[in-house]
Amino acid sequence: MIQSMTGYGKAVLQLPSKKVTIEIKSLNSKNLDLNVRIPSYYKEKELAVRKKLAKTLVRGKVDFSIFVEMTADETSTTINHGVVKEYMQQLRNVVQTGNSSDVELLKMAVKMPDALKTEREELDESEWAEIKKAIDIATKEIVQYRTDEAASLEIDFRQRVANIKTYLKEVKALDGDRIENVKTRLQKAIDDLKVETDENRFEQELIYYLEKLDINEEKVRLANHLDYFLETLDSPDSNGKKLGFIIQEMGREINTTGSKANYAPMQKAVIQMKNELEQIKEQILNVL
Structure with a gap:
């Protein structure tokens, strides 16, 4: 199950003398970029907070803040x-x-x-224990937000992969006509030259030329990459980087197919596949 890197979590804790608000916000980033803002008297707990956030959120530009509002009549x-x-x-x-x-x-x-x-306020361990519970609540909220956000992304990914598979079927169906079209054009070019040709030599050259235009390997590999992309989506872990690598491989096969197509109807189908893949590329940047 994938997760988005965009999220928000919040928890409010009312203590006897103060109101504590914990906020966690995250956006997409290649790695974990963690910014922690907490009052000075909680600073000794900052390292533990960073470790917990890094373990839970993994990647993204994360802003973590603890805001304290004094509610008692006393003042320091x-x-x-x-x-x-x-x-x-x-x-x-x-x-x-x-x-x-x-x-x-x-x-x-x-x-x-x-x-x-x-007067410098000393850290109260019992107070911090309550704050720690509130941090857990805010962390769960942002994880749930990320999961919900990713659900719509996953629907879009599956639809676009299905569209690419449809265009790939179209490419396969057009392949026979493409080969005949290439043969016809080459034969016409020879006829226009009005020169005699050795039929056997012409067939040999034609076979060599068609081998260069063969896209069977590209079709098989693209189909495998599409299936692998869906398998990775179904895995229990969210791995946006892995999905990004699969998309790169898909792009290579689609580009190679387009360069070999040499047939307008097939090139149109290839352009449609490229369009669907670009939409996936844009969204995959936000996947954890």
Whole structure:
């Protein structure tokens, strides 16, 4: 079962003193490009979070964020009273008038360095255990999103492969007419020259020429690649890179068939196959 690399997952956790929101977003990328944004007091857990995301999401441009909103009346930021008083006194000395307002001086003082102090919050392991559960929920959500997104892609892939198989049948049906057309054109070219030819030598040259235009191997290989593509879609793992390699091989066989076709009706069928394959190529870039 394939997965898309596009996804979104979110979980909201209400703790006694704060609201924690976890968000995971992903887009397509050749490899895993992981960007983690978390508060400083959770930094020691960042490596574990990265390992978990890498194991679960595998590939894609992934943005992981933890947002914390304080909901309790308490705050970790307090006014440094001694520093603020000293600033105000120095400001009075600078003004040197009795008209200075303490309110105005206070507004200036609290903007000075070290007027406010923030106590570093230590990591609470029991709190992190709850956050870890929320991360698991958000991760499951993004995996489900990727799976749902890929379901529509898979339907499109199967339809386009079926279309290519239909055009391949058309190519096979036209092959007999193509050979006769080539023989007729060569015979006409000889007749137009109005020269005598050795029939045996002409047949030998014709056989050699037709061998160069033979597309039986291309038809067999393309049919095998189409079946292998569907088998890979049915596999339990999502392997976008493998599907991409199969598509490359399919493209080679279709291109070779087109270069050997030398027959307008067959070339039209080849163009249709190329069109279907290009549509698959565009979408396969988003498969995990």
